[in-house]
Every structure is written in C-alpha cells, then in structure tokens.
Amino acid sequence: MALGPTWTNRSRTRGLVLDAIRAARTISRVELASATGLAGATVSELVRELIDDGLVVEAGPGAPTGGKPRTLMRLDPRARYSVGVLMERNACVIVIVDLAGRPVARTSFHGVASMPPDQALPVIASQVDALLATAAVDRERVLGVGLVSYGPQDRRAGVLLSPQPSEQWLEYPVAERLGQALGLSVLLDNDAAAAAIGEYWMGAVDRRSTYGCIYMASGIGGGVVVAGEVYRGSSSNSVELGHMSIDVDGDQCPCGNVGCLENYAGPSALVRQAAATPGLAERLAPDPDTADFLTEFARIAAAADAGDPDASRLIERSARYLGAAAVTMTILFDVDAIILAGPSFAMAGPAYQTVIQEEVDRRTANWRTHPVRVMPSVNGPDAAAIGAAALVLQSELTHGRAQAKDRRDERASRHASSGGRWRSLQCPNG
Template sequence: MPTSPVWGSRSKTRRMVLDLIRAAGTISRVELATSSGLTPPTISDVVRDLILEGLVVEAGRGASTGGKPPTLLRLNPAARYSVGVLLERNACVIVVIDLTGRQVGRTSFHGTAQMPPEQALPFLADRVTALLDTAGVARDRVLGIGLVSHGPQDRPAGRLLTPQPTGTWYGYPVGPRLAEILGVPVLLDNDAAAAAIGEYWLGAVDPRSTYGCLYMSTGIGGGVVVAGEVYRGSSSNSVEIGHISVDVHGDECPCGNRGCLENYAGPAVVVRQALAIPALAGRLALDPDGTDFLTGFTRIAAAANGGDTQARHLIDQSARYLGHAAVTITALFDLDTIVLAGPSFAVAGPIYRTRLQQEVNRRSFARRAHPVRVVLSVSGSDAAAIGGAVLVLQSELAGNRPTEPRGTVASRATISR
C-alpha cells in the first residue's frame, strides 16, 4: 500500500525535532539545539529538510539576546491532517485536525452503531469524505484515521471484541474494512485512551504529569498517561475502570465480572433509576422504551443543575460511585491529575468534578505526599474523537506509524470515492 510521504524514511532525529517544534509552538534553531542535545549543524540540516518538505515554516524573528535576532520556526498547520472518528453505541462524532492539533472540521450523527457493520461503515466513510470536502482538505495530506470505540479490542487486527451494540459487531474487522473503503491507514483504539492522550497533546496537562482520564459516555472507561505515553498493558485493554467491582455480591455484568462500577454509576443506570420515579420521569419526558441513554441522562443532569432535588440525588449517587473509582485509579497509578472527559460530563461535569475532588482529597493513599487535581477536559464531549485524530498525529511525529490492520489492502486514491 502506498505510504504517506512523511512516513517513508524519517530518522529518529527528524521526528524529535518535529515534536519539539510542535510542543513549543514557535522555537529558534538555537533553542532546538539546547532542548534536543543535538549540534547546531545537525539542527540546521534537519530544519532545512523539513522546510523543503513544507512541514515547517519560518515565523519571524525572536527577541535578540545581544546579537542577531533568531529566526523562529513553527509547524505548517496545513501540511498534514488527520481524522478522528468516535463510534459510540448511540452516536458518532467525526473531527478533522491539522498538523498542530487545531480542529478544522466536525460532524456528528446518531444511529450508526445500530446498523450492521457492512451497512454502517460505508455510511461512515461517506460522512468522512463529505467532511473532508467541506473542510477543503486535500486527500494526499490526510495521514490516517483514528477510529475510537469501546473495548475490549484486538487493536493490531482492528477488531472489536464485544457484542455491543449488537452481536454483528463482535470480531468484525472494523479497522481493515474502513481502511479498505477510504484508502487510508486506520488506527483502532480505545475511546478513553484516546481522550487521555488528547489532553496531553493539546497542552491541557503538565507534560511531566502522570495523569488519568475517566471517560463517561454511554459507558465508563479509563486511561492513564505516563510521560506522554498511554499505559497499554499486555493487550491494550488496560484501565477499564468501568469494570472494577464495587460490590462483590452484585449482579453479573456482561463483561463476566460482578458488581461493576458501570452498572452503578453509568448513564443508563441513572436513566433507569429516574424512570422508576414517575414524577421525575414525567417532568423530564423520559422515554421508557428509548435506547438513547445519553439524551435522557443529559435531561437529568440539566434538571440537577437547575435545582431538582430528585434529579440531583441521582447524579450525586452516581458521582459518589465514580469518586470510588477516582480513588482507586489514583492509588493504583499514583496520579497527580484526573481528567473527566466524554459527553456525559458536558452538562453534569461540575457536579462530578466537585464530588470527585472531595473524595480524592479525603481518601487518596498518597494525599499527604502530593495533591490530586480533578479537572474537566478541554475537549468536552468531543474528547475521544479529537484524541483519535491526535493518536494519528502522535504516531506520525513520534515515528510510530499507525499500524495498518492485518489484511488491509487499499489504495489511497479511493478516498475520493
């Protein structure tokens, strides 16, 4: 399969220089040499090549320190783009970002995951193509697609290992099939892990921080980032905080465990609890036969913010359970920051943030050694989709080319469809 011109033979040195420029925003050649430990002649050679390729441009002069003012460098945002796709049980979000991580296009819609994959993926591909057209992004500048969804997953094979939302998705090669349709590499990853790394890339957390992400959409997931890298575990199915047991005598979860957090704190549970309160369900016009739990949860959260005591009790109860998860993940990984990301925090985020901050302040194991901050994601509801696109860029700039799922045969030209 044809590869991106940038993925071909870039040296480790070139990749390091690109990432330093990205992180700094603007930086001089002298500062690059100091930060990288490389010699000035080496920096000059690498920068010259990057400018010739169009990846880096000169951006005026910096402040003089006594001699000639240094020439500043920055990434060329339009040099390359990546696409992030969040495939959720109830919704889909697609974003396009440029080489600096700035969002240049977005769309969202419902219902894709309720279709069989052979119908859903061509539909999804059409939406990706239309968004690229709207954003005016040339196809040869698209590095790849970060497809993020719930787990468990077989990432190298690009397959979901869960029968959700329907049994037809279990084991289906979503990565290879989407790559085949669009003709670009597709990287399958966990939504929570993507949301976590997106915060690092966009500068929302200290790059030296060890931080966790609690991601809540229809379900609950988690991710941990150490020194700018996602903690993966043996099969990249790590930090599934939604499936820790909070009640060893609880009901069996579809995952095989008992008393899972997701079944006590997740949006679907909160909606079902609200439906069991006729007065509340009536006030909020909750649909007892509906499957769009995010919409119902958003109504409950809005009512809680507005002073409805019954709605507030349900959100508080969920937040207390999630606070237990925050303390657990903090103890396991000795975190200094917890980021709350995902659409379920769009309205209810302040309530959860306050409750979780109280819990980690009171109960975290290392609280006497260092504080733990609980913050809301800078990317809001789109955190996972943006993170998916960021994972593609990170793979490019770090030199770890997004793995083309096994069995993928595609022509880059087919993205024009």
C-alpha cells in the first residue's frame, strides 16, 4: 500500500502550507504566515507536522534581516513520488515525478490503442512497474498514478465516456482495473486539464493567477486554472476547445456539434489539407487515412520550418483558428496567460505562438484591461503526463483525501446518474 501523509481534520490548512512551500521553493515560517494568512503559531505547528512526516526539511538560515536569521524550509523531493500516464490515440507516455514535480524517469511506447482495454491496461501496468524498478523508486513512497486521456469521461467513476479507440473502451473501469494491476490508487483525468495544472506545480505561473491552456496532440483540448484549481464545470468535462464551433454551416462532427475547431485546425485536419494541396501532396505524400496523425503532422511542421510556402500556409491558418479559440478563452475566463502544451506544439510551437499572440493582441485590444501572454509549456511534449503526476501530488498532498467509502458511494451515484446522458457522445477530444 502506498505511503501517504497522516491526515487530520485540518488537512486543507496543512495543504495550504505545503503548497506555499512548494511554490516558494524555500521559505521561512514568518513568510509562510504572510503567504497563507495563517497565525504564526498555526504555521509553526503545521511545519513541525510536515517535518515529522518527512515531507519538509530545514534548508538552513535565510538572508540576514538585521535580527536572528530565519530558518528556511523546503520540500524533500525524495519524500514522495507519483506516476503520470498519458494514454493517447497512438502512443502511451509514462513519467515518474518527485515531490517537487520534477521528472525522474520516462518511457513511451506504441500499440495500446489497437488493443482492447483488458489487454492494454496490463501492458501499461507492466511498463509502470519496470520504470519504477529502473528508477529505483521505493513503491512505498509512491502516492498513486494519474491516468489521463481525451474526453469525455467520468473521472469520479474512473471510466471513459467515449468509444475511442474502440467500442470496448466505452465505460470500461480503466482507473479501477489499472489500480488493481499496480496495487496503487489511480486518478483518471483529462489530458488538457492535466497539462494545465502541471504548469502550476512546476512554478511556471503565479500561484494566484488565472490562466488557460490549449493542449494539442492528435486532437485539441483546453483547460483553465484559477488560483491553482482546475476549472471543472458540473461534470468535469469543461473547456472542450476542440469542439467549439467556428462555422455554424460547417460539417457535422461525431460529437453532435457542427464546424468544430478540431476539424479545421487539428493535426488530422492539416494532414487532410496537405493531401489535398497540389505540390505539397507530391512533395510530402501525406496519408490522410493514417491513424498516426502526429507523425504526418510532424512532417508538415518540419516542411514549414524549412520554408515550404504551402506547409507554412497550412500551419499559419491552423494557428489563426487557434488564435480565435485563445481569444474566446480570454473573453470567457479573463485569463492572465495562455499556455500552449502538447506534442504538436512541441513540433511547431514558435509559429503557433507568434500567430496566436498576434490574434489575442489584435482582437482584444479595445476592451482588454491587462495583457495576456501566450507562452509555451515548460513541460514540453510530456506536459499531460507530467501534469497527470502533478494532479496526484495535488490531490494527495494539498487537498487531503476523502474516506474511501465516501468516494465509492459518490462515484457510484455519479456514474448511475450520468451514464445514459453521456453514452451517445461519440467523439474524442485532444
């Protein structure tokens, strides 16, 4: 059984202190009281508790302030670990991160998308076991596993609500079965939401800020974080940018909407557009029927980077569509920043960043009360996998844990009430 902190009825307050230490890297008790708004005595008691649990260590004296030097605290990165698993359409990425959110081991492989879940999940479990062994990580220090994928999904029940990549995955208990195979708790979440919170855990954004994330892998997804919390919506299937309609007269999408952004600006759309572009089609010979859109998209991005005018036009048009999505995110959520995350942005990020920033600046100039910065993810192509592991750290360390029975009862109730409503939604997102 994985080792966890000793939880008390004030675990949220304890989590607040732990999160402030994480965000500051090193911090004194006096600074902690100021950052959290807690009384000094409360901070000192909680810090002692965190030190006793091995999560926090003293880091020596701080800079002189004219009086007695203040002792600084920091997280002990090796005190706990978590695992992040990204289950994409074409690939699976697994990372192990330490308590500070820093990756310590990584692996990736193909093939699970073509398997039914009762075959794919044991493969993933064996890969997690092998990576933990290779990294020499004590399983007793592993808090759990974050499993992230495209949506929609019922994260409380731990099931996918999409028949992708095959009908067998629809409502299959992926979190429960993977947890059984590993002997670890498994948290299911959306890949874009995970990528978004990973930026917060890595300290790339101000802990009080509101920011958006556009995630592009095989498809397009989105996430919004408000003061360190992912905006969820009523069923935790929010900010589905890939299925935002950008053409009311557009083609029908399998999700039920028309003119969805993903069908104009996503990697699969660009592969189809490249195959229909004279000259470029001959030069690149893209396969519009491939299941591996990322490989084909990478070739288009490389051609654009090398100066191919046709490939550059496709990338720029895709970026303008995504700029419209970024503007919508800015208007709806009043964000401070928009982060571009995922493997597709890792391939062609600079071109996208420039155009999306231009669109945001141009189209929000008349009403904007503050600048909105468009920037790349600090976690690169593994943003969702690293974010998945960060979600476990956040859930286990800064939020506290509900009683197991309460979680089971709530999960069963939520799944029973939502299963019929979601069953007809057939389209995956990014």
